[in-house]
Each structure stands twice: as structure tokens, then as C-alpha cells.
Amino acid sequence: MTEQDSNEDSVDNSVSVTRHKIIFVGDASVGKTTIISRIMDNPYSDVYEPSIGVDFMSKNIKYHGQNIKLQMWDTAGQEKYKGLIPSYVRNSSIVFVVYDVSVKTSFDNIPKWITFIKSIENNTLVLCGNKIDLSNREVTKEEGEALAQKEGISFFEVSAKTDENIKNMFYNVVADLPTFAGNSDNKQNIIQELMQENGVENTEEGIKANDPGQKPASKINVDGESKPVEPAKGKKKNCGC
Numbered sequence: 001m002t003e004q005d006s007n008e009d010s011v012d013n014s015v016s017v018t019r020h021k022i023i024f025v026g027d028a029s030v031g032k033t034t035i036i037s038r039i040m041d042n043p044y045s046d047v048y049e050p051s052i053g054v055d056f057m058s059k060n061i062k063y064h065g066q067n068i069k070l071q072m073w074d075t076a077g078q079e080k081y082k083g084l085i086p087s088y089v090r091n092s093s094i095v096f097v098v099y100d101v102s103v104k105t106s107f108d109n110i111p112k113w114i115t116f117i118k119s120i121e122n123n124t125l126v127l128c129g130n131k132i133d134l135s136n137r138e139v140t141k142e143e144g145e146a147l148a149q150k151e152g153i154s155f156f157e158v159s160a161k162t163d164e165n166i167k168n169m170f171y172n173v174v175a176d177l178p179t180f181a182g183n184s185d186n187k188q189n190i191i192q193e194l195m196q197e198n199g200v201e202n203t204e205e206g207i208k209a210n211d212p213g214q215k216p217a218s219k220i221n222v223d224g225e226s227k228p229v230e231p232a233k234g235k236k237k238n239c240g241c
């Protein structure tokens, strides 16, 4: 396992850092590594290099001047590496379960992935249908929504290739972290502020089967210290200082 901290910003030690583990699972080749790469603002590559074992990247984001460190754990979809996953799922905040909208079997395997994750820990799950840029769809948006409704989890369709809906999905999910529980802002405001503060233009539309914002924050596990983020003392909201 190697740490790829290329996007790690320098963190001001005088400011408290909140950490969360976010895991990506799903069949091989559905686009897990590419989605993480997009979240890290890396350019898209068509070259497929199967992931080996488990790897992670750290992304530091800011909210009201405070630092939030998100560790994104990338797992390999092959059966032979599945045994490695439980130890990473434990103490994680969120698990993205990813399928490829152009490969029906990757969608048919989603319930197995969900059962597998739930057998490890009762994590907050997010269903993600990737590759919506492709014209040869085998899974409709409605099928994805129906499965997410049935499982009681949130749902997004994205394209890691075109970057469509990636940042919107990411910040929607991040806004559900316990870090923001107890924050008086409503979820949409938190998302807007997160995007603004982290230099993301919000031009994307959310595709959601249900609103994970209604989920009690206590269902989300926390790795390391975490507390609701409030505007830093002496700083005005959105002042950018």
C-alpha cells in the first residue's frame, strides 16, 4: 500500500484538523480509481490500470477556515482482494458503492456489495452509477434510483470521463459528515459554502433518490477527532480570509 499525497495541502498546525475515511468499492473497471482521481482534480486518462489491493489519497478541504482531511480509499474490485476490504471499511465515514451504467452485471452485483459492506459495519452508503457519457447504457437512471430507494441510500449518476456531477456528488456526500451535524446552516448552504471555499463552480445538477441529509449523523462513523464545524472565531462567514 502506498500513500499518494500529491494533493495534500500544507496544514496550519494551529487549526484543528478533522479526519474522515471514505471508501470506494464495486466491480473491477467500473471507474473507482478514475472517480477518485477526478475528485483529486487530476486529468482523465483512458488507460486502464487495474488497482492492486487497497490504496488511498488524501484531500484537504476547508470549511469556514477549518481544515477537513478526507482520506479516500481505493479498493480493487477483484475477488482475490476482497478480503482486504473489511479492515478499511471499519471506522470509515462513507462507502461509495460504484457500478458502470454500461455494464449490467456491475449493477446486478451491487446488492452483494451492499450486503458485504453491511456485514462489516453499518456505514453510510452511497450508490454511484458511473460512465453516463457512454451511449450504450445497460442500466437506466430509474433502475439506479429504485435500487437506492430500496436500500435507503443516496444515489448519484456521474461521468468521471467528462467530470459530470462528480464534484456535486462529492460535496453533497461530504456535507452529510458528522463534522457538519449541529451546524445551523441548511445542507444546501453547506454544499454551496464548501464549493465556494474550495474553488468549485457549482454548475451541476444533483441526481438524488433520497436525501441523506435527513439521516442521523450518529449513523456515520468517525475516524479520529470530529466535531461540528462552526465559523472560526473572529472570522466572518465566507470572508475568504
Ligand code: GDP
Pocket (backbone or CB within 6 Å): 027, 028, 029, 030, 031, 032, 033, 034, 035, 045, 046, 047, 048, 049, 050, 051, 077, 130, 131, 132, 133, 134, 158, 159, 160, 161, 162
Ligand atoms: P476501477 O477498476 O473501478 O478502478 O476502474 P478505473 O477507474 O480504473 O476505470 C476503468 C476504465 O474505465 C478506464 O479505462 C477508465 O479510463 C474508464 N473510465 C472510468 N470512468 C469512466 C467514465 O466516466 N466514462 C468512460 N467512458 N470511461 C471511464
Ligand code: MG
Pocket (backbone or CB within 6 Å): 032, 033, 034, 049, 050, 051, 074, 075, 076
Ligand atoms: Mg481501480
